[in-house]
Amino acid sequence: MDRIETMRAFMAVARDNSFTAAGRRLGLSTKLVSKYVRHLEAELQTQLFNRTTRSVSLTDVGSAYLERCRPILEQLDELDALVRERQGALAGPIRLTAPTGFGSTRLPAALLPFLKQHPDVELDMTLTDSRVAIVEEGFDLAIRIGSLRDSTLIARKLVDMPLVLCAAPEYLNAHGRPKDPRALATHVCLVNNNQVDLNVWRLRAGGREHAVRHRATIQANSPGALARLAEGGLGITIAPLYTVEAALDSGRLERVLPDYETDVFGVYALYPPNRHLTRRVRALIDHLAGEFSR
Amino acid sequence: MDRIETMRAFMAVARDNSFTAAGRRLGLSTKLVSKYVRHLEAELQTQLFNRTTRSVSLTDVGSAYLERCRPILEQLDELDALVRERQGALAGPIRLTAPTGFGSTRLPAALLPFLKQHPDVELDMTLTDSRVAIVEEGFDLAIRIGSLRDSTLIARKLVDMPLVLCAAPEYLNAHGRPKDPRALATHVCLVNNNQVDLNVWRLRAGGREHAVRHRATIQANSPGALARLAEGGLGITIAPLYTVEAALDSGRLERVLPDYETDVFGVYALYPPNRHLTRRVRALIDHLAGEFSR
DNA sequence: ATAATTATGTACAATATGGAGATAAATCGG
DNA sequence: CCGATTTATCTCCATATTGTACATAATTAT
Structure with a gap:
């Protein structure tokens, strides 16, 4: 053996x-x-x-x-x-982790041309919305969205990802459509508890920022799950566009306070500085940066 | 496979x-x-x-x-x-290099109790009188006798090894017994060319040091070989005691200028500082120090 | 020029591998 | 609480691989 x-x-x-x-x-x-x-x-x-x-x-x-x-x-x-x-040829394993939503929608499409071009690269992709200890758990690369916590890693911005405040028409018909950020305080808010500040959503209009304090009635560590719950009429959520754009297009979700700008999260590739960055990991990062900049 | x-x-x-x-x-x-x-x-x-x-x-x-x-x-x-x-149990490989003479006489006797006590240690011993790049050639430990050249290694003195000036009776009967260090200049001298200064032997008597310049008529990188050549009557050599003590005891070699003291070489264990010294290598060095200090 | 040595190809007996069927035990669902 | 399901492992066996033996070709030494 x-x-x-x-x-x-x-x-x-x-x-x-x-x-x-x-x-x-x-x-x-x-x-x-x-x-x-x-x-x-x-x-x-x-x-x-x-x-x-x-x-x-x-x-x-x-x-x-x-x-x-x-x-x-x-x-x-x-x-x-x-x-x-x-x-x-580029060859060998690349161990990649990404959030489940992004990792099952935008990311595969971006990876596909790279993997087709480099058939000897062996991708091992783990999708999770939990925090991951990248180095300890043996990853070469992590895709992260939003604010970054671990400054020991090198972060390369791939793309900006706008957040969208939205709810199902069913919910809004029953509870009313907020006209003002302060009105959110009386609504059911579905919150991503991977975010740094659970209880505050930031909205901007006319050059003024509104830090809206709300009660995090329902929370989860998966923006995709929250989007599905919002679609089901449970409440209002603020989610990355990629998790809700299909539902918005089909009418299953509506934008809430559409005149207000929300935060824009960065989508980052994170990798450890002390690990010798292999050619193939470097090449993948460059490829993703190119894919998302279109 | x-x-x-x-x-x-x-x-x-x-x-x-x-x-x-x-x-x-x-x-x-x-x-x-x-x-x-x-x-x-x-x-x-x-x-x-x-x-x-x-x-x-x-x-x-x-x-x-x-x-x-x-x-x-x-x-x-x-x-x-x-x-x-x-x-x-101590276990695993120990790659050791030593000079051929010492490595086939005193050293095996010193190693034996250690190896019997630790049967899972796998000794890989290379005897050579050539200079060895210890780290590059993958050794854990080197035994060296005499002056040390490579100061990047850690040297631990195991024992002092006196040199003995000697020749065969056959040679001395034919060419005379030197009464004075200067007389060596007219003799055939068999020289170890691993030594730093090939053409000078140092002798001391009455508090005075004589740096005897002689012609290195025959040279080799093996003190054992030189000892055998001296036994064969080729000339006078100066060799570590361990290579000639049996011949001295049996009369095949005689001391030359016995009232003069010769250099004493150190026998050292050399090992690289940046290599994590394993328990078994450390244990072996301690063992050898103990064996040679008796 | 011949003999000896080295590296390798081919064939094959011996051994190991990996799957299938069966078993025992722990956990889950009704 | 009980039956079903799942997991881990044991044993057996057909198949594949391994490691050796014989032979060959080429290089080096005598």
Whole structure:
């Protein structure tokens, strides 16, 4: 058995806490993943996981091993990619994380030409609306929207993303259409709790900014989920345009206070400064900047 | 095929410039080494070696690959050793180089108890009297005798090693026994050309130092070889005690100018400062210091 | 010029691999 | 609380891969 393969199997199980999920990720049967990990444990003469029939957790040795084998396998991937890149082609893995909404709408369209042009690049994309520790979790690149929290990363602006204040006609017919930002205080507000300041929406008109304080009646960490809830008539939300533009076009959502300007979020590519930026990651960032600037 | 195994085979061939020598080093047949390297080249889709039927050399890609896979495999060895050491035992490879004479006499006796006590330590010992680039050639530890040249390494004194001026009775009967250091100038002198100052031997008596200039009629980089040549009656040599003490005891060699003191060389353990000194290397150095201080 | 050595191709017996079927245990849903 | 479902693993086995043996070609040494 190939040691590299068994280590990858181990890492996948550790990541997903599941042999079955790891098998899905790796394209291997659960039996084979199980066999690989047992083989690695036999070679190392130690137990890497505690297991029951329905759950898996790392032992202390397993945690220590995981921490150390991750960079080794990354270097190996880099080495393979280097050899292939010396032959001219971009190659190797790119581990990318992005918000679910953006990552399942605008981003795939932007990625497609790049991936077609570079078939040896292996994209591993994780969509999540939770905060992600980019370096610790082994990502090469993260797409982030809105205010940035982690200043240790390099941020490159890809595009501006306007927010849109909107609600379903059903909701507005029942509760009235606010004529003034202050009126929002009496409405049900659906709030993205990934944002820095949960309870304040900023609106501008005639050169004046209104920092509207409202009650965050419903909150979630997914702007897409909030948009769907707004479509369902639960209340008013403020969401990035990409999550609601289809609903606006079809009439399922209406703009609220359309004469007011909302914040514009930046869409950023984030990557760690101390990681040697590989050619392919650099190339992808440049490509995305080009795609979104059109 | 195991990627790690194929990479190790590749590295061994690169090191020895020979599939046959690599096979001997690894305990594999030449055919298998050849097969492994070809498999690696197929996986990477590149040529790592240029070959004729009797010679091997690295391609440019092969050189670049070698440079990068060495630390990866070292880290993997470290990782395996770490897992075993967590179970309490010192484990993993120690790559040691030492001079041939010392390395085949005093050193093995000193190493033996350590290796018996730590069966999971895998000693890889290279004896050479040539200068060795310790870091570049992948050694963890070098034993050196005499003046030190490379100040970037940490040197720990293990023991003092006196030099002995001596010749065979056959030579001395034929050419006379020098009564004074200056008389050496008329003798055949066998000189270790690893030493800094080839043509000067330093002798001391009555508080006075005599820097004896002589002609280096015969020179070699092996004190053991010089000792054997002196035993054969070729001339006078000055050699570390360990290379000649058996011949002195048996009468095959005699001390020359025995009332004069010679230089005392230090025996040093040298290791790189920037390499994280593993527990087992540290333990070995401590052990050797203890052995030689008795 | 011949012998020895090195690297490799081909064939094949031996061994390992990966899948299938079955089992045991934990968790979920009714 | 019980049955169904899911997960992890064991055992068996057909298939694929491995590592060795024999042979070949080419280079180097004697």
